Amino acid sequence: xxxIEQNSEALNIxxxxxxxxxCNYTNYSPAYLQWYRQDPGRGPVFLLLIRxxxxxxxxxxxxVTFDTTLKQSLFHITASQPADSATYLCALxxxxxASKLTFGTGTRxxxxx
Amino acid sequence: xTAVSQTPKxxxxxxxxxxxxxxEQNLGHDTxxxxxxxxxxxxxxxxxxxxxxxxxNETVPNRFSPKSPDKAHLNLHINSLELGDSAVYFCASxxxxxxxxxxxxxxxxxxxxx
Numbered sequence: 001x002x003x004i005e006q007n008s009e010a011l012n013i014x015x016x017x018x019x020x021x022x023c024n025y026t027n028y029s030p031a032y033l034q035w036y037r038q039d040p041g042r043g044p045v046f047l048l049l050i051r052x053x054x055x056x057x058x059x060x061x062x063x064v065t066f067d068t069t070l071k072q073s074l075f076h077i078t079a080s081q082p083a084d085s086a087t088y089l090c091a092l093x094x095x096x097x098a099s100k101l102t103f104g105t106g107t108r109x110x111x112x113x
Numbered sequence: 114x115t116a117v118s119q120t121p122k123x124x125x126x127x128x129x130x131x132x133x134x135x136x137e138q139n140l141g142h143d144t145x146x147x148x149x150x151x152x153x154x155x156x157x158x159x160x161x162x163x164x165x166x167x168x169x170n171e172t173v174p175n176r177f178s179p180k181s182p183d184k185a186h187l188n189l190h191i192n193s194l195e196l197g198d199s200a201v202y203f204c205a206s207x208x209x210x211x212x213x214x215x216x217x218x219x220x221x222x223x224x225x226x227x
Contacts, residue, residue: 043117091216093213100169105155
């Protein structure tokens with residue numbers, strides 16, 4: 001069955017450092033992958049989409065990579081700030097069903113001063 | 114202006130009761146969804162409607178009945194509530210069901226069944 005794995009343990013880093021979150025998937029051949037941010041008590045908010053033919057995508061301090069051979073995406077936040085503290089979710093479409101977006105369990109990021 | 118709004122935000126009720134959650138989107142999107150986020154924060158799709166037509170119906174008990182009166186609204190009615198139904202229910206929308214469009218989520222409706 002299709003499975004998405006994110007590190008369930010919280011990631012604690014110091015302000016100014018680069019945070020790197022991992023999303024691994026199995027039994028998928030997704031055409032794209034998305035990353036969302038979720039704050040406590042709020043709905044997820046879309047951050048970035050990367051397609052299978054793109055190795056890397058950037059948006060301000062965010063960078064996403066997509067390795068279809070390793071079946072892995074890395075999500076980087078450079079010069080992290082306490083305001084970046086949140087849970088980050090990766091999401092992939094079920095194979096052949098673009099409208100059926102499946103989410104990983106998310107990784108909680110805590111950025112401290 | 115709130116893009117995807119759902120009400121109520123909090124719902125506390127007894128087992129066996131029936132309750133509804135309403136959702137509206139003002140983005141002009143064709144596709145709307147209901148997701149359930151359990152206590153372990155796992156976000157799982159329940160239903161999807163495209164232009165008022167049901168296109169995704171996951172393995173959800175038939176006590177859950179979605180209804181889309183028009184493409185801007187998607188409501189969720191739950192009959193005979195059980196303890197295990199306690200969760201946060203998120204409504205979302207996307208431009209359509211075919212492209213790689215992002216999902217726009219509401220703020221969630223936290224349902225607690227006592």
